[in-house]
Amino acid sequence: MSSEQTPTVTPASAPKIGFVSLGCPKALTDSELILTQLRAEGYETSKTFAGADLVIVNTCGFIDDAVKESLDTIGEALAENGKVIVTGCLGAKAGAGEGTNLVKDVHPSVLAVTGPHATQEVMDAVHQHVPKPHDPFIDLVPEARGVAGIKLTPKHYAYLKISEGCNHRCSFCIIPSMRGDLVSRPIGDVLSEAKALFESGVKELLVISQDTSAYGVDVKYRTGFWDGKPVKTRMYDLAARLGEMAREHGAWVRMHYVYPYPHVDEVVPLMAEGLILPYLDVPFQHAHPDVLKRMKRPANGEKNLDRLRRWREICPEIVVRSTFIAGFPGETEEEFEYLLDFLKEAEIDRAGCFAYSPIDGAPANELPGALPDEVREERRARFMAVAEEVSIAQLQRRVGATMQVLVDSAPALGRKGGVGRSYADAPEIDGTVRLLPPEKASKTLKVGEFTRARIVAVEGHDLIALPI
Numbered sequence: 071m072s073s074e075q076t077p078t079v080t081p082a083s084a085p086k087i088g089f090v091s092l093g094c095p096k097a098l099t100d101s102e103l104i105l106t107q108l109r110a111e112g113y114e115t116s117k118t119f120a121g122a123d124l125v126i127v128n129t130c131g132f133i134d135d136a137v138k139e140s141l142d143t144i145g146e147a148l149a150e151n152g153k154v155i156v157t158g159c160l161g162a163k164a165g166a167g168e169g170t171n172l173v174k175d176v177h178p179s180v181l182a183v184t185g186p187h188a189t190q191e192v193m194d195a196v197h198q199h200v201p202k203p204h205d206p207f208i209d210l211v212p213e214a215r216g217v218a219g220i221k222l223t224p225k226h227y228a229y230l231k232i233s234e235g236c237n238h239r240c241s242f243c244i245i246p247s248m249r250g251d252l253v254s255r256p257i258g259d260v261l262s263e264a265k266a267l268f269e270s271g272v273k274e275l276l277v278i279s280q281d282t283s284a285y286g287v288d289v290k291y292r293t294g295f296w297d298g299k300p301v302k303t304r305m306y307d308l309a310a311r312l313g314e315m316a317r318e319h320g321a322w323v324r325m326h327y328v329y330p331y332p333h334v335d336e337v338v339p340l341m342a343e344g345l346i347l348p349y350l351d352v353p354f355q356h357a358h359p360d361v362l363k364r365m366k367r368p369a370n371g372e373k374n375l376d377r378l379r380r381w382r383e384i385c386p387e388i389v390v391r392s393t394f395i396a397g398f399p400g401e402t403e404e405e406f407e408y409l410l411d412f413l414k415e416a417e418i419d420r421a422g423c424f425a426y427s428p429i430d431g432a433p434a435n436e437l438p439g440a441l442p443d444e445v446r447e448e449r450r451a452r453f454m455a456v457a458e459e460v461s462i463a464q465l466q467r468r469v470g471a472t473m474q475v476l477v478d479s480a481p482a483l484g485r486k487g488g489v490g491r492s493y494a495d496a497p498e499i500d501g502t503v504r505l506l507p508p509e510k511a512s513k514t515l516k517v518g519e520f521t522r523a524r525i526v527a528v529e530g531h532d533l534i535a536l537p538i
């Protein structure tokens with residue numbers, strides 16, 4: 071979903087993970103990595119076994135007492151909770167028979183067992199039993215990330231926040247009243263942070279804000295400095311510099327929350343050149359000019375379609391993701407159908423839709439013509455049915471193509487396959503590329519690395535691909 075104020079988001083309570091860390095400082099570091107990752111993904115921790123959705127026990131296998139303590143702790147966790155993942159040194163110990171595992175011998179009902187330094191394998195097991203809760207655009211956006219700030223995302227991708235607040239006053243939104251007007255971060259700081267992230271191994275940088283295309287408006291596109299050279303606080307300059315840096319590091323830059331303003335036209339050639347990903351996350355919210363006016367949206371409905379067409383002429387690979395609101399106060403059936411037509415004509419690759427629901431303090435609450443809940447819901451469902459058709463047709467076109475895929479998960483070095491994303495898929499919000507086991511025995515997949523893959527099928531919102 072979008073970082074904008076969308077009316078129907080009711081965050082469900084986050085799943086809780088119990089965690090016991092036994093052993094030496096090295097084991098503790100492993101625990102910190104796993105806990106950091108859990109937090110980054112929106113899981114909470116539970117102080118008790120009983121109050122958790124799942125328990126992770128990081129074990130020690132150094133001396134007999136430590137082995138006993140670890141096995142006893144696993145037993146307690148199983149008795150009180152039932153869902154237990156074991157990691158750490160004891161997890162690597164063989165059992166009595168050939169090819170067996172000590173922990174599995176004693177406690178056959180544990181869900182998964184890994185050795186030490188296995189954050190990704192532990193996370194894979196957690197995801198399998200307690201799905202990820204988090205929406206990175208709401209939960210995780212750090213307030214301000216220093217150059218050496220703690221990164222709470224998986225090691226290979228990171229969010230780069232370029233501004234706070236918003237100068238618009240959309241009638242359904244209360245973000246400006248909570249966070250104030252747009253305040254752009256100095257371009258030098260933003261670029262320094264990006265450099266540090268790339269140098270730390272980030273392979274995909276996700277640029278976020280409330281309105282990325284407005285970057286620098288508040289400081290009149292002031293000229294800042296980076297790397298001893300002048301650079302303007304402007305979306306184009308930011309995208310170009312980030313793109314150059316990403317190229318040096320063999321990484322991706324993905325822009326979120328871009329409004330279809332005229333000046334975005336000049337950013338599209340950077341996508342065609344491959345400097346930044348040809349992916350645009352444009353929160354249209356509606357298409358009918360009258361509804362957009364009532365919403366007080368910054369972009370003009372009639373021109374959006376033309377602009378999208380022009381962008382695709384310059385860069386045919388562009389993928390557009392967007393969010394919409396169905397059943398806004400006063401929306402007529404005709405206005406709604408106009409929106410459905412837009413969705414088809416604009417060939418929106420990924421669309422999310424919320425049934426309008428009022429937010430305390432939003433001016434739209436005072437608008438006449440509030441629609442009954444059933445109508446709003448019914449329109450949302452109709453919207454999603456069309457969106458799915460459009461999206462699947464777009465995905466079908468990729469079958470047979472070879473794409474670059476960033477690997478997000480690959481247990482056992484991908485021998486049984488894995489999960490990744492192409493340029494068309496932002497983490498958490500879009501589909502994925504499900505990777506089949508490679509045909510060549512020598513081919514491995516590693517989390518945070520790219521692989522080329524041939525798309526062989528579409529399944530729901532995901533692609534199925536063969537790594538090559």
Ligand code: SF4
Nearest residue numbers: 074236238240243245
């Ligand atoms: S552009 Fe509109 S919806 Fe987005 S944050 Fe600003 S006021 Fe809210």
